[in-house]
Amino acid sequence: MSVKHKNLLGIEPLDKVEIEQILDGAKIFKELCAGNNKKFPALRGKLILNLFMENSTRTRSSFEIAEKRLGADILNFSASASSLTKGESFYDTIKTLESMEPHIVVMRHSSPGSAKFLADNIDASVANAGDGPHEHPTQALLDAFTIREKMGTLTGLKIVIAGDIAHSRVTRSNIFLLTKMGNDVVLSGPATLIPREIEGLNVKVETDFDKAIEDADVVMMLRIQKERQKESFFPSLEEFNMLYGLSRERLKRLKEKSIVMHPGPINRGVEINSEVADGARSVILEQVSNGISIRMAVLYLLAGGKINELTH
Amino acid sequence: MSVKHKNLLGIEPLDKVEIEQILDGAKIFKELCAGNNKKFPALRGKLILNLFMENSTRTRSSFEIAEKRLGADILNFSASASSLTKGESFYDTIKTLESMEPHIVVMRHSSPGSAKFLADNIDASVANAGDGPHEHPTQALLDAFTIREKMGTLTGLKIVIAGDIAHSRVTRSNIFLLTKMGNDVVLSGPATLIPREIEGLNVKVETDFDKAIEDADVVMMLRIQKERQKESFFPSLEEFNMLYGLSRERLKRLKEKSIVMHPGPINRGVEINSEVADGARSVILEQVSNGISIRMAVLYLLAGGKINELTH
């Protein structure tokens, strides 16, 4: 991202200064786009390939809007339009894509490490839009941006991430980012949904949700994928809600100026109750808006743009 | 559309002046785009979401071309790319879309009233591209534009709408528009395909097609959806054609300067015979062309543009 990085593969390789550089860039883009004209064509004449090998509407739309605001030429590949890869090795697909001379490739793929493999084999810059359970860096960045904007700081906070930790794309990236910035991260959820390995990542685990959220500054609820219920990670959606759903009652345990986050889409009445999702502490929809600014900053930096050349 | 309207949800809420304003705008856009360069980037830097929850190639393409001519940034959502809505309430989908800060949302949806629900819950302007059997206002507007252009007037005409009235998206919008402008509207078709409620809408019903078209200025044929035949609304396609198909013979019953319309796609030999569809009175393909001008005018007005600022 800075001179050191040609790619955004994850949060793990970034240091504090680099993370702040992206957040500062996103802040400027948010201000630039606050008016009616949201066009800032710094990437005019640059080709971006959106290579979504897994379904994604939210992340993909957000990247695409960011790319259009930046004036880039865009080519979309979806999982269904996979004749490119049919009978072709992933390596050959990459080399073919490279021959089309994109400046940036945005990729979502089900395999952890696929973003790195892509970056190792292509001249273009790579933005990882989720590589299986490994990392989803732009989600963590937009979460951090939202926390910093709302709380006025991104350090010294108690941040609880709760629910389906095991199947979450974003928890690992969030843990890397939030601990690097000096926050206390507490994971909560049924033991069946918290993988043991994660305890090595400088976080606390507290399966009692009521204890976990005590005096929290930020609570990030994760989406329960209802189809997973069949696999019996927990007895029922009702019981899950009773034990781990964020309700108005539970909100009282948080700090007074705390915020509630969710990467969406939300399950009302499961991991989060409607009165909380729609309440004053919820910043869920601002996360969506901020995602566009974060992706503008990431793409701008990957294309060689400099933050101090952005003028208000 | 004017200062009074932020949305185009249907024809019913519009008055004569507003309808004429849109038609006049479309006329100017048609002239502006008559040359080789069809670009008129009045919506540059504005984001339009095309949210097609039902399949539509014709309407969707027409909107998309209009949007491109106007220079807008465009994001397409199709029914298949519904991970956005999967397990998510329509309300939450709308709020997520709103967070992406579109200026205009163009929506087709199978539920009547969905366009109003969207408009009530989003800051963006809404253009209804068909909400189930309720309204399809841009189709009625392009039909009206074509009639006015061809007949030199949009008042005092006898206009017959014939065929599958019951399953038609566009008949209600056309009835609202054409009666508001002071025309006589006659519906014709098998009684099984004419809902009783429609007689309240200031129209005549005449199931004898030969009587209905006597001295008509305009005949609008509606598409028979062949798969509906199983449901036995009429005995056979051949019999339907014999009783309600527009043939060269039947054309003689119309006024001398009459025109023949069809929203497409046509079923040759069912509701319309080839010699009529391809004949001198047919304006079917001009309807398609005019649809682009109408949609340019609608989007331009929704974005706050003023017709008198459009220069030739």
Added chain:
Amino acid sequence: MSVKHKNLLGIEPLDKVEIEQILDGAKIFKELCAGNNKKFPALRGKLILNLFMENSTRTRSSFEIAEKRLGADILNFSASASSLTKGESFYDTIKTLESMEPHIVVMRHSSPGSAKFLADNIDASVANAGDGPHEHPTQALLDAFTIREKMGTLTGLKIVIAGDIAHSRVTRSNIFLLTKMGNDVVLSGPATLIPREIEGLNVKVETDFDKAIEDADVVMMLRIQKERQKESFFPSLEEFNMLYGLSRERLKRLKEKSIVMHPGPINRGVEINSEVADGARSVILEQVSNGISIRMAVLYLLAGGKINELTH
């Protein structure tokens, strides 16, 4: 393409001068796009319809990138978005598309002759992106461009086309082009994969691959579609590779400065071995890059552009 042609339907109707005009145009576009800004908006305000009635990722992406570099407005129709054509004759679909006033239609279709039928019935220019087994002219042009660039000439060469001749989209177009330019074309492959009719096209057939490639300047390997193996055109993929696969051993039979080509996607270890595909003589990935320049030149010429007005 020149004043004589409004369409590019195939290579067969072109003469040497016209072929060279396209190749020269592509050379200039390649140079123009060598820098970081690949935008050359000569087609701004022009609408291009991409009508892909058969799946194609590689050709379609290449056309789309070319169109974006040229600044055209683009509307994509895929086979799945076929509500346009559902229950509608191909003729009516074409007339509807024409009413949308595109400047150029790029079409892939499974029926030979469909591109000509389209061109005969539409005002727009037509670029054939493959009409069944008939022609695939832009592939032949990009192959010729690559040969001319690499070999320094496009005449007097011995060019072998090998493998699945029978099911190849591109062999016919390549034969027309390469023989017009005065090259010796030799076809090789199992007799079951070489249709008898092709011998009328001024080519030699040599089923012994080792003899065929003796002193060749260019070897073009064609993709074996593995699903075809069931139909028993050859005993096994292993045996095919032994008899017709391009291996490092076989490379020694070619001329010293020869090149190896493949339209992609490649089957490693079937028609081509990895050490050859990735070796110094392989120009496979340059073919992909050059495809974009060729399509820019074709679209530019179809839109009425003049090569001598392109400035470096």
